[in-house]
Structures are given as C-alpha cells and as structure tokens.
Amino acid sequence: MFGHKFYHSTLRKYVIIFGTLFNEIVIYRTDNQGNRLQDIKVPLAYGPRDKTIARLEQDPDLDREVAVTLPRMSFEMIGMSYATERKLNTVRRNVAVHDSNNKANYKTMYNPVPYDLSFELNVFTRYAEDSTKILEQIMPFFTPEFTVTATLLSEMNWTVDIPVVLEAVSIQDTYEADFQQRRALIHTLTFTVKGYLYGPVSKTGIIKKANTNFYVDTTRSVANSHPSNTVISGISTSANVLHHRTIITPGLLANGSPTTNASLTVDASSIQANDNYGFITNFEEFFSGDANTSSG
Numbered sequence: 315m316f317g318h319k320f321y322h323s324t325l326r327k328y329v330i331i332f333g334t335l336f337n338e339i340v341i342y343r344t345d346n347q348g349n350r351l352q353d354i355k356v357p358l359a360y361g362p363r364d365k366t367i368a369r370l371e372q373d374p375d376l377d378r379e380v381a382v383t384l385p386r387m388s389f390e391m392i393g394m395s396y397a398t399e400r401k402l403n404t405v406r407r408n409v410a411v412h413d414s415n416n417k418a419n420y421k422t423m424y425n426p427v428p429y430d431l432s433f434e435l436n437v438f439t440r441y442a443e444d445s446t447k448i449l450e451q452i453m454p455f456f457t458p459e460f461t462v463t464a465t466l467l468s469e470m471n472w473t474v475d476i477p478v479v480l481e482a483v484s485i486q487d488t489y490e491a492d493f494q495q496r497r498a499l500i501h502t503l504t505f506t507v508k509g510y511l512y513g514p515v516s517k518t519g520i521i522k523k524a525n526t527n528f529y530v531d532t533t534r535s536v537a538n539s540h541p542s543n544t545v546i547s548g549i550s551t552s553a554n555v556l557h558h559r560t561i562i563t564p565g566l567l568a569n570g571s572p573t574t575n576a577s578l579t580v581d582a583s584s585i586q587a588n589d590n591y592g593f594i595t596n597f598e599e600f601f602s603g604d605a606n607t608s609s610g
Contacts, residue, residue: 318513318514320513320514320515322466322467322469322512324466324467324509324510324511324512325391325431325511327464327466328391328431328476328507328509329360329391331462331464331476331507332389332391332433332478332505332507333358333360333389335460335462335478336358336387336389336435336452337358338355339355339356339358339387339448339451339452340353340354340355340356341353341354341356341385341444341447341448342354342447354385356385356386356387356437356448357383357386357387358386358387358388358389359386359387359388360388360389360390361388361390362388362390363388363390363434363436363500363502365388384438384439384440384444384498385437385438385439385440385444385445385448386438387435387436387437387438387448388435388436388438389433389434389435389436390433390434391431391432391433392432392433392434393431393432394429394430394431394432395429395430395432396427396428396429396430397428397429397430397508400428400508401427401428402425402426402428403425404424404425405424406424406425407422407423407424407425408422408423408424408425408470408472409421409422409587409588410422410423410469410470410471410472420517420518420520420587421469421470421515421516421517421518422515422516422517422518423467423470423512423513423514423515423516424513426510426511426512426513427510427511427512427513428508428509428510429509429510429511430506430507430508430509431506431507431509432504432505432506432507433504433505433506433507434502434503434504434505435452435502435503435505436500436501436502436503437449437500437501437502437503438498438499438500439498439499439501440498440499441499442499444499445499445501448501449483449501452503453480453483456478456479456480458479458480458481459477459478459479459480460477460478460480461475461476461477461478462475462476462478463475463476464476466510466512467512467515469515470515474510476507476508476509477507477508478505478506478507478508479505479506479507479508480503480504480505481504481505481506482503482504483501483502483503483504484501484502484504485499485500485501485502486499486500486501486502487499487500520586520587522563522564522582522583522585523561523562523563523582524561524562524563525559525560525561526559526560526561526562527556527559528556528557528558528559528560529554529555529556529557530554530555530556530557531554555600556600557599557600558597558598558599558600559597559598559600560595560596560597560598561595561596561598562593562594562595562596563576563579563582563593563594563596564579564582564585564589564591564592564593564594565578565579565591565592565593565594566579566580566585566589566590566591566592567579567580568580570589570590571590572590572591572592573592573594574592574593574594574595575594576594576596579594
C-alpha cells in the first residue's frame with residue numbers, strides 16, 4: 315500500500331503471545347480423602363466458541379469411548395479498535411543499527427500505531443469444580459492487567475511491554491436435557507491486548523553535515539547592512555551572489571559529552587546517531603569576495 319510492501323507478522327505474534335499465557339494450565343483430581351489421583355493438562359486451541367459447542371452437541375453420547383474431552387479451552391481474536399488515548403507522534407522516526415560492522419548504516423521507522431485487540435478465552439468443563447480450578451489459576455494474575463514483554467520487531471531490536479487487560483467474565487450452562495445429555499459449563503473471559511501495529515522499515519545512512527547557502531539577489535539595487543556593519547549599495551549585476559554559508563556538524567568530546575566547540579570535538583565519522591552529541595555551527599561569509607569563517 316502507498317508503494318510499500320512489508321509484513322511484520324505482528325497480529326500473528328499477538329495471537330501467539332495471548333495463547334501462550336494459558337497453554338500450561340493443569341488441574342488435578344482427588345479422592346474423598348484428598349489424595350491426588352490424576353493431573354490433567356487442559357488442552358487449548360484457537361477457534362470460535364460456537365465451533366466447540368457444536369462439537370459437544372454433535373457428540374452427546376456419554377457411553378462412547380472416544381469423545382470430545384472436557385475440560386478444554388479455546389480462544390480467538392474477536393475485534394480491533396484504534397486506541398486514540400495512546401496515539402504517538404506520527405512524524406517521529408526511530409533508529410536502529412542495520413549493520414553492526416558498519417554503524418553508518420541504520421534502519422528507521424516511524425512511530426507505531428496503537429490498537430486495542432479484543433480476545434475471548436472460553437473455558438469448557440463438565441464439573442463446576444474444574445471451572446474454579448482453572449479460573450483460580452488465571453484471574454489472580456490480572457489486576458486487572460498482566461504485562462508481557464516481547465520482541466515484536468527484531469529488525470529494530472525492539473523489546474516492548476504489552477498490557478493484557480481482563481475486562482469481564484461470564485458464565486453459561488448448556489445442560490438443558492435429560493441425564494444422557496453431556497453437560498458443559500462455559501466461562502468466557504474477555505481480554506484487551508494493548509498493542510501497536512508497525513509500518514515499513516527503511517534503510518538509510520546518517521546525515522552528519524548540513525550546508526545552507528544564502529544568496530543576494532543582484533538583479534536590482536539593494537541597500538543592506540552587512541554583518542560587519544559595511545553598507546552595501548548600488549549593486550546591479552545579472553547573477554545572484556553567494557552571501558554566506560552555514561555549516562552544521564555534530565560535536566562530541568572524547569568522554570562522550572556534547573560540545574559546540576569545533577576545536578575540541580572528535581571526528582564526525584566516529585559519532586553515531588544515538589550518541590549524546592551537540593551541534594557545531596560554522597559561518598562562512600563570501601560577500602566581500604573572500605571566505606571568512608567563524609564558529610558559534
């Protein structure tokens with residue numbers, strides 16, 4: 315789009331991150347004396363809740379040896395919305411080293427765009443106690459948010475914090491028939507993942523010198539005050555005349571401190587984009603015919 319072809323797999327990574335949070339939930343069964351009999355890892359799959367319910371309804375026979383086992387969980391991303399309150403400066407560019415062996419080459423990217431991603435986690439159980447065992451392993455960690463740290467954009471060497479907010483919990487009991495009907499308690503947990511979507515990454519070098527030339531229009535007579543307080547008048551030629559030039563370069567001391575003194579700075583080739591450098595401004599005046607250089 316707009317001349318750019320790129321894909322960072324960001325949405326896919328958000329789905330994986332969310333699913334990973336709930337991928338290691340284990341419940342256990344006990345006998346009447348409280349002895350631990352069995353550990354059950356709760357399976358997790360990506361898919362809509364209605365699909366899992368349909369599988370349960372199509373397999374109602376409790377006597378079958380092979381059936382859809384409970385407990386189990388499913389999750390899916392159900393929507394996205396632009397997060398106005400988290401909007402960043404859209405013209406700010408971020409810089410990262412492109413080649414560690416040649417730090418003159420950098421990757422740049424504009425600030426990402428904030429989006430709230432809505433997820434649903436559905437917990438299916440046959441017994442109410444199984445539901446409580448699962449929920450009590452999830453809900454205490456969300457107060458109401460849990461922050462995940464992940465590297466979403468390896469090209470830019472970015473590690474970001476991703477808040478996952480628990481919004482609501484709802485309960486549904488599908489048991490409405492006789493004793494041969496399989497019962498399914500469904501707890502639906504709604505989450506908001508506060509993420510960002512990233513634009514294209516550009517490769518670029520570093521601008522370490524900026525030249526600005528100022529000309530005098532000599533096609534008409536002028537009367538100006540020269541910086542040296544010399545009044546120039548009566549000029550009438552057919553070309554513009556270079557009046558002065560401003561040259562700006564980065565300034566950095568050997569100890570890493572910024573400087574504006576051209577005689578103290580290290581060579582510009584050794585100054586990197588993420589250094590804490592100052593700005594050295596040189597003026598070259600040409601109006602008198604010779605270049606007179608000064609720094610400021």
